[in-house]
Amino acid sequence: QVQLGESGGGLVQAGGSLRLSCTASGSIFSITTMGWYRQAPGNQRELVATITNGGITNYVESVKGRFTISRDAAKNSMYLQMNSLKPEDTAVYYCYARVYAGYYGDYWGQGTQVTISS
Numbered sequence: 001q002v003q004l005g006e007s008g009g010g011l012v013q014a015g016g017s018l019r020l021s022c023t024a025s026g027s028i029f030s031i032t033t034m035g036w037y038r039q040a041p042g043n044q045r046e047l048v049a050t051i052t053n054g055g056i057t058n059y060v061e062s063v064k065g066r067f068t069i070s071r072d073a074a075k076n077s078m079y080l081q082m083n084s085l086k087p088e089d090t091a092v093y094y095c096y097a098r099v100y101a102g103y104y105g106d107y108w109g110q111g112t113q114v115t116i117s118s
Contacts, residue, residue: 002026002107004095008080009112016116017083022095022109024076032098034071034078038091038114045094049080062088085116 008020024031035050049059049069057069066085071078078095095109 002028002097002099002101002105004097004107004109006093006095006109006112009093009114011115011117012085014085014087014116014118016085017081018085018114020080020082020093020095020112020114022078022097024097024099024107027101028076028099029102030100031073031076032100032104033096034098035096036069036078036080037094037096038089039094039111040088040091043091048093050096051078082114085114087116087118090114090116 003025004022006022033050033052036048037045038048039045047060051057051069051071066083068081092111093114094111097107099105099107
């Protein structure tokens with residue numbers, strides 16, 4: 001069984017920063033792609049950023065230059081440094097990982113609320 005645990009959400013003013021963390025636990029052989037998605041009320045879940053096990057990153061246009069995704073393979077962990085936050089960044093942020101545990105599976109965290117006040 002594989003689980004993803006997130007932390008780091010909260011309430012900050014516009015222009016502030018937050019750092020999200022995600023750690024995968026369980027019977028993990030390897031993790032390929034990890035990523036962050038977000039879902040605002042009334043909206044569909046959208047990709048924020050992804051990072052491969054080779055360190056290749058991808059960002060949605062709206063966060064480029066403000067957010068930085070990184071990972072620590074030894075800790076099965078991933079991070080999202082969010083700077084210059086805007087009210088439109090308000091959403092529940094979900095951690096995602098494609099994990100090989102004898103077979104490939106896609107796993108999601110429970111979500112962490114990020115609220116940016118204007």
